[in-house]
Amino acid sequence: MSARLPSGGLIDRTRRLRFSFDGRRHEGFAGDTLAAALLADGVRLVGRSFKYHRPRGVLTAGPEEPNALVELRSGARREPNTRATVVELYDGLEAQSQNRWPSLRFDLLALNGLFSPLLGAGFYYKTFMWPAAFWEKVYEPLIRRAAGLGSLSTAPDPDHYEKATAFCDLLVVGSGPAGLMAALVAARSGARVILAEQDCLFGGRCLSERIVLGDGSAHRWVQSVVAELAATPGVRLLPRTTVVGTYDHGAYTAVERVNDHVAAPPPFEPRQRLWRIVAKRAVLAAGALERPLVFGDNDLPGVMLASAVSTYINRYAVRPGERAVLYADNDHAWATVADLRAAGAEIVAIVDPRPDARARAAVVARDAPLLTGVVRRALGGRTLQGVEVVGADGHVHRLDCDLLAMSGGWAPTLHLTSHLGAKPRWDAERSMFLPEQLPPGLLVAGAAGGELTTAAALSTGIRIAEGSLQSLGIAPRGVTPPVAGEEADAWTPLWRAPSSRGKRFIDFQNDVTTDDLELAHREGFGASEHAKRYTTLGMATDQGKTSALNGLATLAALTGKSIGEVGTTTYRPPYTPVAIGALAGHHRGPDFRPTRLTPSHEWAREQGAVFIESGAWLRAQYFPRAGETDWLPPVIREVQAVRSAVGLCDVSTLGKIELKGPDALRFIERLYANGWQTLAVGRARYGVMLREDGRVMDDGTVARLGEQHWFMTTTTANAVAVYQHMQHCHQVLWPELDVQFTSVTEQWAQFAVAGPRSRELLRRILASGEDISNDAFPYMAARAVTLADGLRGRLFRLSFSGELAYEIAVPARHGDAIIRRLAAAGEDLGVVPYGLEALGVMRIEKGHVAGNELTGRTSAQQLGLGRMLSTQKDYIGARLARLPALDDPADTQLVGVRPVDGKTRLVSGAHFLPLAAPTTFEHEQGYMTSVAYSPSLGHWIALGLLKNGRQRHGERLRAVDLLRSQETEVEICDPVFIDPQGARLRG
Amino acid sequence: MAETLPTHFAPGRYGKADGRPGVQVCARRIGLLASVIARRGAAKTLAATLERELDGDVLTVLGIAPGHWWIESASSARSADDLQTMFEGSASVFDLTDSRVVLEIGGPRIREALAKMLPIDLHPWVFRTGDVAVTIASHIGVTLWRMADAQTADAPQYRLAVARSYFGSFWRGFVASAAEYGCEVSPEVSP
Structure with a gap:
């Protein structure tokens, strides 16, 4: 049976939309929400409750909906827990009810209701205690299956989300009468305005209520204001945009549902857009939320908020029931009676707990009975069939009805005022929480500030906007509000829920009843924050929008305090649920975070490189050839090629910083622990940098390119940190030093050319006049060079591998060409590209420390770099580096490690223990930091940190890895495994 | 262009294919990008000198930080070394010509x-x-400056410099951001 009215509403009757709910076909109109279209088609049962699986219908007509949660769409786009009251209907919409089995009408788990005495608040803390082992395997999976809301698709979301930033003078949140007036004042005054409205239409209550403004309908007035705003430069209208959070310095977040109202976003358009709005001033005009009343079985489908009833009638032309009872403690809700009458519904009775309202209500009631009293219980199976009313005289009336419109007055939507931590104040006279301490720049207008009439909303909207603009130095242009009619707004809130045999729900979504709160109070969880955790009141998708106030009122009655004394729980963003996709925006998959590519990346890819993340960089890990299916064979091959012929490796990722100025040397002396005075132009030196606490910060080389021109490198991992450290040192510690420096990491493509035939290879690409013989260009030489084609580059004779080696740097745009030229020129020399793994193997063979040893917890002395610490100068970390504790033999020292049997694979992280001692922590003597298979030695080797390690070469220990259940007998040795005299690199 | 730009960047139409493109991009040839940092106490005079002697049609002087400028030009007629010679004693000059990819963007x-x-x-x-902004674009450092509006265009023109190694990630984000408006990447290299 259709509940659609023959005319009226803000729907487009020329556009019929087909949709399905639980597989059944339905039809609605453009402009409907899913809830409206379901109600229009006579569907009243739309979901099952969280815990007891009770039948639930539509309670509200907005984002506060606790009941009508559905799974929307199918396949990868399936989205659980969408609120049918805000889902805009589109052609082909598919929705499923949730939390029921096998079907919505017949849900086996509704039996839970019979066991409800066992399932009270916190039942899972008490009931599933024994045996403890059952919790993870049995109880939790069972509870999870029985409870919960919808289920995720688990497939990757096919849609694109994005984030954006917007700026304005005035952000207006909400477009009811107050918001529209505020936006209009600002727009006419030439300010930059953003008007954010969560609905697809602007107008707020003007869309839902039959309000007369000036000489026409409020809706016509809204259209004229919106048209003017849209035509004003500097105004940005954001419909379908919910402002969900307030942050510092006038920043707000908002979610724009760009394409939630269509089956799939059009090509190249995002599904949702997360806005960061930076507003000099903001007006919160988000209106107010109607409070449900508490009585037995108040969750039956057919029990609805009065404002929702009016909305379905006026906006969607849907009559939510045939025979209606209004149950309200305020005069405002009487408008719903008029709406119901206009929609052709029978008014069965008006129930009002206020004796003083009788005379005023008589006019509204007309021929309907007017009962002074309270509803005790709703009656019915799957939907409402009647109500039990207890009159003031104690007499019980039973009324047949299929719709109960209830109203417990209004609670201002003040969430955004509390996100910075301020709690709202209880205004006992007006029976509402109102913001006390507002976030800087934010003011409240209209119902959000407790001004419940349209006239007051219009005038506060204007006044607040004018004040905000004036504080910005913008002269406000006058706006005259339309004349609003009289509105009945008397209200005496009914907080008490009459005792009833039915469950009296406070939080519909979490199945929290008055009994649960009584239990919480009995068990010592009567404070609002405790009661919330104990009962789950106010949690999940609606975050207590319809339940918080009733919960506090119940706690107040239980504790004998006032509602204000009980106080609200903490409001936190977001105001309504936000999809994780919107928070991620573009940053998912390969774009999760930015990736840096080396100058030779494309070439390495062509060579079949396997890449590995190294900080933000993507570096070649190794270069497998046909037939090499594992990582180790190519690494062995690459190491052998470097040790016997020549290899190429992109080392552009090292941080590169160039320094100039008369005080550059002084600056470098203070940064590094070792001395630089004697470094000649054209030479480079290894350097160690300490932190203030005396531990090693980073290492690298510094080359002197000119008298006052220096070039330093950092490790890849610390490149940014070292540059920041240098900026701090210069700007804060020693601004008097006349030194200038900048990061040139991106300017240079730098390649290691390493191996006994590296000189031969380089000669082939350098200009013929460049003498790089050992005499002319010895170990640690550094200078500008010219390549064969005239390109200017820099050449450094540095070696990380321990071989004769160079690093050649060229301007980055030429990097790709040069690596190709090197590879081609070295073909007959047996040149190979080598990756990060081979680089690591060779540095371990040489005993060079790297990230695994430079952990920020090691001192130079521990790492065997103690002799580098200069005693001739002051530098960062000098004082604390001399603390005895940093050079304590009882502390660990860098050692080499090899397996005694010459073949067992070593594992990084294994702990050193004496051969005989038990495997307990007190016998632990250090651990292995870096391991590698050494192709040169034919067995696994490692570096490690061992207590008093330098004195223990030759000693045998156990290397114990309890994580991998592995134990190996190892021999401690010198950390330099290959060419300890360095003959090769000087050759 | 292959020499100057990473391979991700290819001319053509991206995103929405119909209608006038909402975003237009072309690569800028960078002949010179130099970082000029004032020597101690020399910032004020240097600022005036830079504006007087360099800023114009060929070279653009961009204020990056206090006492710190970028000199940018499509022409390689002057090198960072030339500038170092020119400002010897009053500034240190660093060659960053290859460090950034610079795009001309508008629409x-x-x-x-x-x-x-x-x-x-x-x-x-x-x-x-x-105006110049040293800021971030989706976590990637960029430098953006606004050019004079083109005579024929009804839209602002900017130049945007992004570190070469980050360009691939930046470009993916940029194309995704511009897709709904239609993005045209010109085969031309400016100027």
């Missing part, structure tokens, strides 16, 4: 596309011709 929807990446206010009342 009627360019501000909306950039709003998805940059956290700064590009409203024409706020970010005016000649």
Whole structure:
């Protein structure tokens, strides 16, 4: 049976939309929400409750909906827990009810209701205690299956989300009468305005209520204001945009549902857009939320908020029931009676707990009975069939009805005022929480500030906007509000829920009843924050929008305090649920975070490189050839090629910083622990940098390119940190030093050319006049060079591998060409590209420390770099580096490690223990930091940190890895495994 | 162009294929990008000198930080070494010519596309011709400056410099941001 009215509403009757709910076909109109279209088609049962699986219908007509949660769409786009009251209907919409089995009408788990005495608040803390082992395997999976809301698709979301930033003078949140007036004042005054409205239409209550403004309908007035705003430069209208959070310095977040109202976003358009709005001033005009009343079985489908009833009638032309009872403690809700009458519904009775309202209500009631009293219980199976009313005289009336419109007055939507931590104040006279301490720049207008009439909303909207603009130095242009009619707004809130045999729900979504709160109070969880955790009141998708106030009122009655004394729980963003996709925006998959590519990346890819993340960089890990299916064979091959012929490796990722100025040397002396005075132009030196606490910060080389021109490198991992450290040192510690420096990491493509035939290879690409013989260009030489084609580059004779080696740097745009030229020129020399793994193997063979040893917890002395610490100068970390504790033999020292049997694979992280001692922590003597298979030695080797390690070469220990259940007998040795005299690199 | 730009960047139409492109991009040839940092106490005079002697049609002087400028030019007629000689004693000059990829970006929807990446206010009342911003675009450091509006265009023109190694990630984000407006990448290299 259709509940659609023959005319009226803000729907487009020329556009019929087909949709399905639980597989059944339905039809609605453009402009409907899913809830409206379901109600229009006579569907009243739309979901099952969280815990007891009770039948639930539509309670509200907005984002506060606790009941009508559905799974929307199918396949990868399936989205659980969408609120049918805000889902805009589109052609082909598919929705499923949730939390029921096998079907919505017949849900086996509704039996839970019979066991409800066992399932009270916190039942899972008490009931599933024994045996403890059952919790993870049995109880939790069972509870999870029985409870919960919808289920995720688990497939990757096919849609694109994005984030954006917007700026304005005035952000207006909400477009009811107050918001529209505020936006209009600002727009006419030439300010930059953003008007954010969560609905697809602007107008707020003007869309839902039959309000007369000036000489026409409020809706016509809204259209004229919106048209003017849209035509004003500097105004940005954001419909379908919910402002969900307030942050510092006038920043707000908002979610724009760009394409939630269509089956799939059009090509190249995002599904949702997360806005960061930076507003000099903001007006919160988000209106107010109607409070449900508490009585037995108040969750039956057919029990609805009065404002929702009016909305379905006026906006969607849907009559939510045939025979209606209004149950309200305020005069405002009487408008719903008029709406119901206009929609052709029978008014069965008006129930009002206020004796003083009788005379005023008589006019509204007309021929309907007017009962002074309270509803005790709703009656019915799957939907409402009647109500039990207890009159003031104690007499019980039973009324047949299929719709109960209830109203417990209004609670201002003040969430955004509390996100910075301020709690709202209880205004006992007006029976509402109102913001006390507002976030800087934010003011409240209209119902959000407790001004419940349209006239007051219009005038506060204007006044607040004018004040905000004036504080910005913008002269406000006058706006005259339309004349609003009289509105009945008397209200005496009914907080008490009459005792009833039915469950009296406070939080519909979490199945929290008055009994649960009584239990919480009995068990010592009567404070609002405790009661919330104990009962789950106010949690999940609606975050207590319809339940918080009733919960506090119940706690107040239980504790004998006032509602204000009980106080609200903490409001936190977001105001309504936000999809994780919107928070991620573009940053998912390969774009999760930015990736840096080396100058030779494309070439390495062509060579079949396997890449590995190294900080933000993507570096070649190794270069497998046909037939090499594992990582180790190519690494062995690459190491052998470097040790016997020549290899190429992109080392552009090292941080590169160039320094100039008369005080550059002084600056470098203070940064590094070792001395630089004697470094000649054209030479480079290894350097160690300490932190203030005396531990090693980073290492690298510094080359002197000119008298006052220096070039330093950092490790890849610390490149940014070292540059920041240098900026701090210069700007804060020693601004008097006349030194200038900048990061040139991106300017240079730098390649290691390493191996006994590296000189031969380089000669082939350098200009013929460049003498790089050992005499002319010895170990640690550094200078500008010219390549064969005239390109200017820099050449450094540095070696990380321990071989004769160079690093050649060229301007980055030429990097790709040069690596190709090197590879081609070295073909007959047996040149190979080598990756990060081979680089690591060779540095371990040489005993060079790297990230695994430079952990920020090691001192130079521990790492065997103690002799580098200069005693001739002051530098960062000098004082604390001399603390005895940093050079304590009882502390660990860098050692080499090899397996005694010459073949067992070593594992990084294994702990050193004496051969005989038990495997307990007190016998632990250090651990292995870096391991590698050494192709040169034919067995696994490692570096490690061992207590008093330098004195223990030759000693045998156990290397114990309890994580991998592995134990190996190892021999401690010198950390330099290959060419300890360095003959090769000087050759 | 292959020499100057990473391979991700290819001319053509991206995103929405019909209608006038909302965003237009072309690569800029960088003949010179030099970082000029004033020697101690020399910032004030240097600022005046830079503006007087360099800023013009060929070279653009961009204020990057206090006492710190970028000199940018499509022409390689002058090198960073030339500038170092010119400002010997008053500034240190560092060659960054290869460190950044520079794009010329414009089009009627360019501000909306950039709003998805940059956290700064590009409203024409706020970010005016000649203004420079050292900021981030979706976690990637960028330098953006606004050119004089083109005579024929109804949209602002910007130049945007992004570190070479980050360009691939930046470009993916940029194309995604501009896709709904249609993005045309010109085969031309400016100027």
